Amino acid sequence: MGLWIPFTLFAAFMQSWRNAFQSQLSKEVSTAGVTLARFIYASPLAVLYLVVLYQVSPAPLPTVTTKLSVMIILASVSQIVATALMVKLFQLRNYAIGVGLAKSEAIIAATLGALFFAAPLNMLAWVGVIVGGIAVWLMSAAGSFKTLSWRTVLLGVGSGLAFALTTLWVREASLILALPFPHGAAWVLVAVISLQTLMLLAWIGWREPETLHALYQRPKKTFLISLCSCLGSLGWFTAMSLETVALVKTLGQVEVLFTLLISARFFKDALAPRDLLGLGLIVAGAVCVIIA
Template sequence: MGWIFFTCLAAFSQAWRNALQSKLSTHASVATVTLSRFLFALPLAGLYVYLLYTFQPAPQLEVKHNLVAYVVAASFMQIVATALMVRLFKQKSFAIGAGLAKSEALVAAVLGVVFFGSALTLLGWLGVLIGGIAVLILSGFNLQNFNLKTAALGLACGTCFALTSLWVREASLASALPFPHSAGWVLFWVLSCQTVILSLYLTIKEPQSWRVIRQHLPLILLVSLASCIGSIGWFSAMSLQHVAYVKTLGQIEVFFTILIATMWLKSPPKKRDTLGLILIAIAAILVMVS
């Protein structure tokens, strides 16, 4: 049941990271906000791996071709997913943007079964489907106010996050290391790739962004800290359990998101949120007992 603890930790941390990124997005470009997620998380991830080996010795990581491929693919796809989420923040309110991106649980279930050999129980599938319905309700979906651009961004964002999660799990399994060292190493190398890619991009395409980073350094430090803690939770949970189950339970992030949106971002919840939250609770119970 360790995956449940790590998923809850990840959901809580991600809710704060998204809120902080939403605030930062009013001052910085999409690429800058995306880099803020990784920039200072890398040394924290390195420290995490060091502490793992200090308190629980294990074999060193043996680099293999399939491991490198999964890490690079996951790194690039998470950059794309994060950039799409930042664009969602600019399209709709914070709560709606985060809600639309939660389609990743359902997408991960389908892709996992079709391409990655995952096998979900009947209760598991029911939980994933109910979670998907809850996401639609919480995102404010209705045919009268349907916005094709926002919906497409949300689905694309969820798909990219789903692929990231599936490749992270495959990388963790390919490392052949015991848990939690496998998740720690994958996290460190994914963050390394992402930091290098985005730093090069900003230096070449948006050099002025480094000044923005210096101006908002405290906020960016908080984004990186929340991101690192969240990633440790996600990577650990996905090393132990199917991605679809982890992401469905991870939808409890919406509880934290609504609380943050109400108390910090001054964006009060709507009445439909109650139904959505009840459905998420049911979905979480189903995947935990499946």
Template sequence: MLWIPFTLFAAFTQALRNAQQKQLSREVNALGVTLARFIWALPLAVIYLGLLYVAEPEELPQFSGRFVFAVTAAAFAQILATTLMVLLFQRRSYAAGVGLAKSEALLAAVLGSIFFGAALGPIGWLGIVLGSGAVWLMKGRSEPGSLDISTLLLGLGSGLCFALTTLWVRDACHQFSLSFMHTAAWALVWTISIQVVALSGWLALRDRQTLVKLWRRPSLVFRISLSSSIASLCWFTAVNLEDVGLVKTLGQVEVFFTLLLSQHWLKEQVSQREKLGLLLIVISALMVILPAIPA
């Protein structure tokens, strides 16, 4: 049952990171905001991995070709997912942007069942569908023309890429015979290393001004990276312990934290339909976790 507290803490830190990214997106383009979540996350992840080996020594893993492929695919899927979500933030409110991107739970369950051999019971599937419907309900206030097709595609694309990220991370973690903490830490270090090299190299060649803007906001960039590294570590650990569809459905309680931050920190208005969506998400999360609790 360790996957449940890891998932809940991941949801909270991810909501915090997304709120900080929303702030940065007012000044920096989507790729720059995406890089902000990885810059300081890499040294933090390496330090964490080192401390983990000091506290609980394990053998060094063998990195198979399948592991390298999985973490590389996860790294680029997460870059694309984050970039699409930042573009959503620039079009919609913070809560609405996160809500659309949270379509990942249903997508992760479907893809996991088809391609990764994951098995879900009927109650788990019902919880996933209910949670996805709740997120759709919370997509934003229904002014005429507020949800155009391009915005919808951005949200679904972001959710799809986040779902693929977690599925590939789970596959990479299962290539090791180490403890679940060490396995998640190695996957995190590899993934963030690829992301930092790819994004920094691209921006250095094509858009150095964005790097300058990030340099001028060191405190905000560090906070984004810190919350991002904690969230990723918790997600990686949770999906290493339990099926991705279940983890991501319980993780939709992130929307609860999102609404709190949106209303009380970013001073955005929260509609009644968003509050109703929150209630449905709580119900869906209970439907997912109750069957997983041993009698």
């Protein structure tokens, strides 16, 4: 079994919990505040991980280039946009639907990767990606396709596009570094999260200073979101340093299974019978990409 598989499953599990905590916080704090909660404590956690990694397994330090810097900046901004759009989804539809719509990123990442990032897929892998995409779309359209407003669809696809671009640029940055595994992914993790934290702190401090106070009053939720986000990003970044984004994200759609379980158990969202079909298709898609 490829090492990218357990890292992907771990990332999907942690991300499902991060989304659950973000969904709760979105009822109490602004979109910008919920987005900042994802990063504010994640930066020191990522730095701690990097320090421990170098203590356990020494490796060369990275060489900073213009291309690497551009990839880091693009990934950082794109992930902020993706997270903000997902938070907007939480406020429009129920928790499971918001995450399901944003999972369109797998098909988008596969298409963009093949066209612009020299990451073509074989036929079986494409089958897995498409089957997984159909699955999350079915599970997102609760009851009827007619119940989905254009605003909901556009926010979901926009979030998926931004997440897809983030992961493609993250993988590109890891490959540029050319450091031993898993040091390259760790450096990209620290750089992206640190830059995101600085950008959001500056923006919110200027436009919404009261939001910083709101997060300060909710330390437990804020820390849990940051912790799950850091661990999830660690899993994603590491997996994507080993395998193409499309395959990682298609397997990562098992996050929808975790999301549905959390949604039903903790948010009491009703699950439609079509969810069983969707879960079966997700499993089929995951099997295809693992074999491919």
